[in-house]
Amino acid sequence: MADWSIDGLTRARPQALFIACGALARELVDLKRMTGWAELTVTCLPAHWHNTPQKIAPAVLRKIRAAGNRYDRVYVLYGDCGTGGELDRMLEAEGLERIPGPHCYQMFAGTDAFTEMAERDPGQFYLTDYLVRHFDRLIIKGLGLDRYPQLLPDYFGHYTTLVYLAQTADSRLRDKAAKAAERLGLAFEYRHVGYGEIGNFVAAAAAPAQAAE
Structure with a gap:
């Protein structure tokens, strides 16, 4: 394990x-x-668990407690994700912070870019690499559209565009996302955003350790 120095003392990274x-x-x-x-x-x-957000804050707390004193730093990579502020209240009581933002779409796209997209067209439905990979399981089967296709207009009738916020430049995922848009009856927009604010958050957290090598 690499060593790092702080206040003149050499410690494990x-x-x-x-x-x-x-x-x-x-x-x-x-x-x-x-x-x-x-x-x-x-x-x-x-x-x-985004479908049952009441589970998120208690489960994150259990992870924090299970970690005990084994780590020098603990970071939480979650948006509010439907917890209604419960996650933030719990983290404040624990003296911890999470990455800013309400959801991963904003984190990946970047706050300014996501705000501009949402204001330009509030009828956008977003997918990430993860959601494209698991589209059938999470969207089609998860919403019951495989069994009740007549519900499609109820779920997606007010959307106009499927926006694929891609983390990786994978042509297979892009093609799959385009087919998902067609299946939902939506226009398709592709944006290669990379890791966005999540990448910045991890890099900033890693910087003290890297600088000490």
Whole structure:
């Protein structure tokens, strides 16, 4: 393990824990590799809990308590994700912060860019790499459209465009996202946004460890 110095003392490089939504697991593993932050541990909660957001804050708290004193720093990579402020209240009581933003769409696109998109066309439906990969399971089957296709207008009748906020330049995912838009009867827009504010957040957290190598 690399050593780092602070206040003239040499110590082991800090161990850090990222508690995140399972929809961000692949991206966090990629960012861990890209930053070379070997001492970073990633633990995730089920992505489908967005459908039951009341589970998120208690589960994050259990992860925090289970971590005990084994880590120098703990970071939370979650939006509010429908918790109605419960996640923020819990983290404030624990003395921890999460990445800013209400959801991962804004985090990936960037706050200014997402605000501009949403104001330009409030009828946009967003997909990320994760949601494109699991579109059939999470959207079609998750909403019951495989069994009740007549519900499609009820769910998507007020949307105009499917916007694919891509983390990676994967032509297969782009094609799959375009087919998803066609299946939902929506126009298609592709934006390669990369890791956005999530990448910036991880890089900033990793910077003290990297600077000490």
